[in-house]
Amino acid sequence: MAAIYKEFAIIPHFFIASSITFILCNVGIHFLHTKNEMELKHALCFAALVWIFSMLLAAIPFWLSGATGSYLDANFDAMSGFTTTGLTLVRGIDHLSHSINFYRHYLQFVGGMGIIVVSLVILARSEISSVLAFKGEARDLGIRPNIVRTSRVILGIALTFMVLGAAFFAVVGISEGANIGNSIFDGVNYSMAAYSTGGFAPHSQSILFYHSTLYEIVALIIFLIGSFNFTFHYAVLSGKRREIFKNIEIRTMFITLTLSTLIISGILLFSNVYPSGSILFRKAFFQAASAHTTTGFGTIYPSQIANTWPSAALFIMSIIMVLGACANSTGGGIKAIRVGIIAKSFFREIKKALSPKSAVVTEKFHHIEDTPLTETIARGALLIAFGYIFLFALGTTVTTLYGYNMTNSMYETASAVGNVGLSSGITSPAMPALLKVLYIFLMWAGRLEIIAVLVLIGFTILGIRKGIKK
Amino acid sequence: MSLKICVIVAILLILIVPLARAESGKALIENSASFDGKTVTFTGEVIGVFTRGDYAWVNILDNEVAIGVLCRAEDARKVTVIGDYRHVGDTVEAIGTFHMADPQQGGDLDIRADNFTVVAVGQELSRSPSLPLVTFSVVLMIVAIFVAFFLRHIRKEKERIVSWPFH
Numbered sequence: 001m002a003a004i005y006k007e008f009a010i011i012p013h014f015f016i017a018s019s020i021t022f023i024l025c026n027v028g029i030h031f032l033h034t035k036n037e038m039e040l041k042h043a044l045c046f047a048a049l050v051w052i053f054s055m056l057l058a059a060i061p062f063w064l065s066g067a068t069g070s071y072l073d074a075n076f077d078a079m080s081g082f083t084t085t086g087l088t089l090v091r092g093i094d095h096l097s098h099s100i101n102f103y104r105h106y107l108q109f110v111g112g113m114g115i116i117v118v119s120l121v122i123l124a125r126s127e128i129s130s131v132l133a134f135k136g137e138a139r140d141l142g143i144r145p146n147i148v149r150t151s152r153v154i155l156g157i158a159l160t161f162m163v164l165g166a167a168f169f170a171v172v173g174i175s176e177g178a179n180i181g182n183s184i185f186d187g188v189n190y191s192m193a194a195y196s197t198g199g200f201a202p203h204s205q206s207i208l209f210y211h212s213t214l215y216e217i218v219a220l221i222i223f224l225i226g227s228f229n230f231t232f233h234y235a236v237l238s239g240k241r242r243e244i245f246k247n248i249e250i251r252t253m254f255i256t257l258t259l260s261t262l263i264i265s266g267i268l269l270f271s272n273v274y275p276s277g278s279i280l281f282r283k284a285f286f287q288a289a290s291a292h293t294t295t296g297f298g299t300i301y302p303s304q305i306a307n308t309w310p311s312a313a314l315f316i317m318s319i320i321m322v323l324g325a326c327a328n329s330t331g332g333g334i335k336a337i338r339v340g341i342i343a344k345s346f347f348r349e350i351k352k353a354l355s356p357k358s359a360v361v362t363e364k365f366h367h368i369e370d371t372p373l374t375e376t377i378a379r380g381a382l383l384i385a386f387g388y389i390f391l392f393a394l395g396t397t398v399t400t401l402y403g404y405n406m407t408n409s410m411y412e413t414a415s416a417v418g419n420v421g422l423s424s425g426i427t428s429p430a431m432p433a434l435l436k437v438l439y440i441f442l443m444w445a446g447r448l449e450i451i452a453v454l455v456l457i458g459f460t461i462l463g464i465r466k467g468i469k470k
Numbered sequence: 471m472s473l474k475i476c477v478i479v480a481i482l483l484i485l486i487v488p489l490a491r492a493e494s495g496k497a498l499i500e501n502s503a504s505f506d507g508k509t510v511t512f513t514g515e516v517i518g519v520f521t522r523g524d525y526a527w528v529n530i531l532d533n534e535v536a537i538g539v540l541c542r543a544e545d546a547r548k549v550t551v552i553g554d555y556r557h558v559g560d561t562v563e564a565i566g567t568f569h570m571a572d573p574q575q576g577g578d579l580d581i582r583a584d585n586f587t588v589v590a591v592g593q594e595l596s597r598s599p600s601l602p603l604v605t606f607s608v609v610l611m612i613v614a615i616f617v618a619f620f621l622r623h624i625r626k627e628k629e630r631i632v633s634w635p636f637h
Binding site: 007008009011012013015016018019020022023026027029030064091092094095096097098176177178203204205208209210211213273274275276279280282283299300301303304307308 | 496499500501503517518519520521522526527529534535536538553554555570571573576577578579580597598599600603604606607608610611618621624
C-alpha cells in the first residue's frame with residue numbers, strides 16, 4: 001500500500017516491523033519447539049500470548065511513523081485494532097498516510113476473524129494443537145469437519161462481505177461527491193472496520209465525514225452482518241433460511257436491540273435533545289446498534305454524547321456494550337447466546353417454582369440445532385457473564401479513581417471490555433499511562449472471553465511458585 | 471435604491487461579524503447545547519469537500535476536531551488544497567449558524583455558513599524517507615534472512631545427526 005501511494009517514508013517502518021517479527025518467530029520456533037502434544041491449558045496460554053506478542057510487534061509501524069505519541073500509545077492502538085475495539089490514541093487521523101490508515105483497518109479485519117484462524121489458513125495445519133489453539137481464541141465452530149477448512153470458510157465469508165461492503169461504500173461515496181480514488185480507499189477501510197465490528201475510521205469524524213444517510217445505512221447493514229455468528233452465516237448461505245427466525249442469538253439480539261433503542265429513544269424524548277421524533281430515533285438506533293454489535297461507529301461526537309445525552313441513556317448504552325454481539329462472530333461482549341441461555345435458565349427456574357413438585361421442567365434452545373438447556377451450559381454462560389461484570393466493575397472503579405465522572409467511566413470501560421470503541425471522550429493521548437495499560441488489558445481479556453487470560457495468569461503464578469521451590 | 475440596499479447589507483454584515491466570536495471545534499462540541507442556533511465563527515483547515523448541487527459540505531479541522539460546514543457550492547469551489555498526508559489544506563473561516571442537531575441534515579452537528587472565506591492557501595508537505603531508518607531497515611532485513619537460514623541449517627544438521635543410529 002505504501003508503494004502504491006508512493007509513501008516511501010513509511011516503507012522502512014514496515015520493513016523494520018516485519019524483520020523483527022521474522023527474527024523473533026524463527027528464534028522462537030528454534031528454541032521453543034517441542035514434540036510434546038499441546039493440552040487445552042497450553043492452548044489457552046498460547047492464544048493469550050499470541051495476542052500480546054502480536055500487539056507488541058504490530059505496534060512498531062504506528063510508533064515509528066509518529067502516528068502515536070509513544071510506544072505505549074502504539075500498543076493501545078494495535079490491541080484496539082486486533083480486538084476490533086476501535087478506541088484510538090492516534091494523532092492527526094486526517095493527515096495519516098494511506099498505508100498506516102489501511103494498516104489500522106487491516107489489523108481489525110484480521111483480528112475480527114481471529115489471528116489464529118488467519119494463521120491456520122496460511123499454515124494449513126490441521127493437528128490437535130491447531131484445534132486447541134482455535135478454541136483458545138474463544139472460537140468454537142464446527143462448520144466443517146476439518147479445522148483448516150473451517151478457517152477457510154470463515155475467511156471466505158469475511159472476504160465476500162468485505163468486498164461487497166467496499167463496493168457499496170465506494171459507489172455511495174462517489175454519488176455523494178467524493179472523488180473516485182478516495183471513495184474506493186475509504187470504502188475498503190470502512191468495510192473492513194464495519195464487517196469486523198471494529199469501529200476504526202480513516203477520518204476523525206468517523207461515519208459523519210460523508211454527511212450521508214446512505215453511507216450510514218450501508219455501514220449499519222455491514223456491521224449487523226458482521227455481528228452474526230459465522231456458523232449462522234454458513235447455515236443461512238447453505239439454504240437454512242428458517243435459522244434467521246429460530247436461532248437463539250438472533251432472537252436475543254433482536255429483543256435486546258429493540259428494547260434498548262426504545263428505552264434510549266424514550267429517555268432522549270423526555271430530555272428534548274433532538275428536534276424531531278424521526279431524528280431522535282435515527283440517532284438512538286444507530287448508536288444503540290453500533291454499541292450492541294460492538295462496532296463503535298458513531299454519528300455523534302464522543303464529547304457531545306457525554307455532554308448532551310442523559311446519564312440514563314449512557315447507562316443503557318453501557319449495558320448493551322457489555323452484552324455484545326453473537327458468539328463466534330467478529331464482535332465482543334458477553335455474547336447473545338449466553339444472554340439468551342441465562343434468560344432461559346431464569347424463566348425455567350420461575351417455571352419450576354410455579355410447577356407441582358412432581359413436574360419435570362425442561363428447557364431447550366435452538367442454535368443451528370435444538371440443544372437441551374443443561375445446568376452445565378447455564379453455569380458456563382453465567383461464569384463468563386460474571387467475568388465480564390467483574391472486568392467492567394474493575395475498569396469503572398479505576399477510571400473513576402482517576403477523577404472521571406461515574407457515567408463516563410462506565411461508558412468508556414464498557415466500550416473497552418465489550419470491544420466496542422464508542423467513547424465518552426476519556427480515551428485520548430493525554431489520559432494517564434496506567435489507564436491506557438488497564439484499557440489494553442480490558443480489551444485483551446474481553447476479546448479472549450477472560451478464561452484464556454485467567455489460565456495464563458494461573459499458569460504464570462504456578463510457574464513462579466515452582467521456580468521459587470526449586 | 472440598490473445602493474441603499476447595499477449599504478444596509480454592508481452595515482448589517484459589519485454588525486453581525488464581530489458578534490460571532492471565533493470558537494474552537496472542541497468548545498463547540500463540548501458545549502453544543504449552549505451554542506445551538508447561535509452564529510459562530512469557525513476557522514480551520516479543509517480536510518474534505520463534497521459538492522452536492524448548489525451547496526457543498528466542507529469538513530473543517532480545528533486542532534483534532536473536525537466539523538462539517540454546509541456552504542454554497544461556489545464558496546466551496548474557492549478551496550484549492552484539501553488537507554491529507556501530503557498536504558496542509560486551505561485555512562478557511564466560516565461564519566454561520568451552529569446546529570447541535572440540524573433538523574434539515576438528519577440531526578447531524580453542523581454549521582450552516584452564511585459567509586465562507588479562504589484565509590490562507592494550503593501547501594504541499596515534503597515527506598522524504600529518513601536515511602538512517604532506511605539503512606537500519608535494510609540491515610535488519612539482511613539479519614532476519616541470515617538468522618532464518620542459519621537456524622534452518624542448524625535444525626537440518628540436528629535432524630541429519632539423529633537419523634544415523636551409530637551417532
